[in-house]
Amino acid sequence: MSQSTTVAVIGTGVIGNGWIGRFLAQGLDVIAFDPAEGAEERTRQVIQQVWPSLEKLGLAEGASQKRLTFVPTIEEAVQNAAVIQENVPEREDIKKSVLTSIDQHAKPDAIIGSSTSGIMATTLQQGLQYPGRVIVAHPFNPVYLLPLVELVGGEETDTALMERAKAFYQSIEMKPLVINKEIEGHVADRLMEALWREALHLVNDGIATTEEIDAAIIYGAGLRWAQMGPFLTFHLAGGDQGMRHMLEQFGPALKKPWTKLEAPELTDELKEKVIEGCESHAGDVPISELEDKRNEFLVKLLDLVEDYWPQSKI
Amino acid sequence: MSQSTTVAVIGTGVIGNGWIGRFLAQGLDVIAFDPAEGAEERTRQVIQQVWPSLEKLGLAEGASQKRLTFVPTIEEAVQNAAVIQENVPEREDIKKSVLTSIDQHAKPDAIIGSSTSGIMATTLQQGLQYPGRVIVAHPFNPVYLLPLVELVGGEETDTALMERAKAFYQSIEMKPLVINKEIEGHVADRLMEALWREALHLVNDGIATTEEIDAAIIYGAGLRWAQMGPFLTFHLAGGDQGMRHMLEQFGPALKKPWTKLEAPELTDELKEKVIEGCESHAGDVPISELEDKRNEFLVKLLDLVEDYWPQSKI
Incomplete structure (x- = not known):
């Protein structure tokens, strides 16, 4: 420009x-x-x-x-x-x-x-x-x-x-x-809003305070999502088999009341979309190399969080 | 120990x-x-x-x-x-x-x-x-x-x-x-699972690929959540009035189909819990100081993401 x-x-x-x-x-x-x-x-x-x-x-x-x-x-x-x-x-x-x-x-x-x-x-x-x-x-x-x-x-x-x-x-x-497909809330806000609504439910049901929920994100999923997003993060949580193993292991949780949001049916078609998406995103890089890179990143990110944020009571 | x-x-x-x-x-x-x-x-x-x-x-x-x-x-x-x-x-x-x-x-x-x-x-x-x-x-x-x-x-x-x-x-x-209150999926997995299910819906409905969803998190919400979690992040998005203004402005979106998850009713009681939670978490620090700190953190985190991850096609 x-x-x-x-x-x-x-x-x-x-x-x-x-x-x-x-x-x-x-x-x-x-x-x-x-x-x-x-x-x-x-x-x-x-x-x-x-x-x-x-x-x-x-x-x-x-x-x-x-x-x-x-x-x-x-x-x-x-x-x-x-x-x-x-x-x-x-x-x-x-x-x-x-x-x-x-x-x-x-x-x-x-x-x-x-x-x-x-x-x-x-x-x-x-x-x-x-x-x-x-x-x-x-x-x-x-x-x-x-x-x-x-x-x-x-x-x-x-x-x-x-x-x-x-x-x-x-x-x-x-x-x-x-x-390419218009929906209300586009893509990122759909994801954020799902998490936000669940967080409001947790506060509303007296399960956790806002500060506890913030800590539950910062020190766990948040550090990972800053890095790889939800799909590649789970791809690495599946061990050498990646997302394929992950879906076998945690697919059944989609039937459980782990959130107030109903999951889509985990059809073979959806499974393949997710697995192929992750595998193509990861490319030829073996999972162990992705893990090394993730770890180097996380070590530095943890130092950053420590230096800057938060003065948490958790 | x-x-x-x-x-x-x-x-x-x-x-x-x-x-x-x-x-x-x-x-x-x-x-x-x-x-x-x-x-x-x-x-x-x-x-x-x-x-x-x-x-x-x-x-x-x-x-x-x-x-x-x-x-x-x-x-x-x-x-x-x-x-x-x-x-x-x-x-x-x-x-x-x-x-x-x-x-x-x-x-x-x-x-x-x-x-x-x-x-x-x-x-x-x-x-x-x-x-x-x-x-x-x-x-x-x-x-x-x-x-x-x-x-x-x-x-x-x-x-x-x-x-x-x-x-x-x-x-x-x-x-x-x-x-202190037992529920299936505890707290962090409830939040993660809500986002994960929404992500599966987006893939299932052909709105976005897994890689696009990862990018939508990494370059937006993920960078913020690594830092402050969802509540304090929104507290800062509300300008000087913090969460109080935020709920006024985006509370009505809870009625909209921005996710497949139904929101809880935004009662006065829930509003106060959320607002007071954020205000007490932030303590006496003015929003502008929180912003300065957030910005210093984000500048360094962006450098980290650039150095380590991902070689994104997005």
């Missing part, structure tokens, strides 16, 4: 400001709009607070907090922008009204990404003049540090635009995950 | 071997039993493989792979052990039969911990001579590195024994989480 790229950020709450931090650190020009009283001041304060972290991660050439401009209208914000990131409150009526304004004033070839956590792109683009340039581009807090962005097109999204969008988000050091 | 403590490990699969690695690294004497052909050789190979990681993490004085002995009977394994860790296959009949043998030969004051992922302590201790010394002590793979161990007593578990057990697991550098 050229360093003269201009991006517009519409809505400067936690997520909008997170985008601004990332865009500025990547050496882009950012034009922001938010109608709330004092929005500009709050944003500049946030960016100043997080700048040292961004410096440590490495700034692009020319990156500067001075390349942020606030403007008083959506029109001025979007009219010269190559990419427009929408981050207004998570309500369909508000998002659609703002997207209509953006649609009126944006360049025809602009990429319009919505940070929505759950609304589908097809819904967002309905009725617009150029619906083909609208996608979901859903990031994770803190946006200036976390690399994941889910990209989901709607029925009317232009295929070539999605390719350009993917290249853009990659160019700002993100990991775009293109999801 | 004195360095002359002897621990017995019954069953030397992935989990049993993980315990052996941790016990040896902590300078304990380990006596192992497993009836499978070639078990001792496999265990010694595993321990040799993981020893460099244990060295990097730091060995206790006197720690040595030579302090591992295999014996041919349960009786010989447990008769002098202060702590006995049971890791036989996850089937109630097998576990109960093995625990009956352990019960016959163990010292009356020995701590008997079962690594069961899901069976309740009350079930395991039923019918034993000294049921009071049996607890669930559920670890996470790789046991020699991950600090979490869930301790759950049964109806007949002795309170003082649980205190001794907690002190023992702390002495070997673990984070024991004592759970």
Whole structure:
């Protein structure tokens, strides 16, 4: 992405400001709009607070907090922008009204990404003049540090635009995950929300406190998930046979009340999808080598957790 | 824990071997039993493989792979052990039969911990001579590195024994989480299983591949959960108002089909439990300071992920 790229950020709450931090650190020009009283001041304060972290991660050439401009209208914000990131409150009526304004004033070839956590792109683009340039581009807090962005097109999204969008988000050091089937909550929030709801059940049923649940994740699954995700983690828990053995051993637990969530039927087809997925992901690397690498990583991560977080009472 | 403590490990699969690695690294004497052909050789190979990681993490004085002995009977394994860790296959009949043998030969004051992922302590201790010394002590793979161990007593578990057990697991550098209410799957596996089932649904419904799901966790939620767990993570996503604002903003999503798991009703009582839990966990530290600390941690963790894992195609 050229360093003269201009991006517009519409809505400067936690997520909008997170985008601004990332865009500025990547050496882009950012034009922001938010109608709330004092929005500009709050944003500049946030960016100043997080700048040292961004410096440590490495700034692009020319990156500067001075390349942020606030403007008083959506029109001025979007009219010269190559990419427009929408981050207004998570309500369909508000998002659609703002997207209509953006649609009126944006360049025809602009990429319009919505940070929505759950609304589908097809819904967002309905009725617009150029619906083909609208996608979901859903990031994770803190946006200036976390690399994941889910990209989901709607029925009317232009295929070539999605390719350009993917290249853009990659160019700002993100990991775009293109999801080809629209569902509410996309992929990452489905996973997070399942865990979150289960956690609320545990609190609600008096099984554990919020702090105990946090500890149960941090010192166990969390350390592993930062590293390999749930599937490859289980692939390594299966010994030399990997996921194939894992599913034999823990498949039956899917029938048990180990969560309030009903499991899908573990059909042969689903089994093969999961096993082949893991085996292809792991490639030719033997499990013992993956284990060595995992262990080196975990040793360093444990030191990090010890140094930084948390002062746990657990 | 004195360095002359002897621990017995019954069953030397992935989990049993993980315990052996941790016990040896902590300078304990380990006596192992497993009836499978070639078990001792496999265990010694595993321990040799993981020893460099244990060295990097730091060995206790006197720690040595030579302090591992295999014996041919349960009786010989447990008769002098202060702590006995049971890791036989996850089937109630097998576990109960093995625990009956352990019960016959163990010292009356020995701590008997079962690594069961899901069976309740009350079930395991039923019918034993000294049921009071049996607890669930559920670890996470790789046991020699991950600090979490869930301790759950049964109806007949002795309170003082649980205190001794907690002190023992702390002495070997673990984070024991004592759970006061027995449920199948305890706490951590409930959370993991909810996410795992949702992940299987996503694969089953053709929404994402296993590798995409792993990426969706690693580059987003996983990095955060390694750090703060789900509650404190959301506390920080709520801006200055923390969890209170978060629940206002994303509480309504609990009504949406964002996962296949039904959420509990977000009653005022549940809200307060969650908000107060987070506020008390965070203590007097202002959110902006928590953010600074989180950011420093994440910057280093991102470097680690980059260095070690994964060679992702995403």
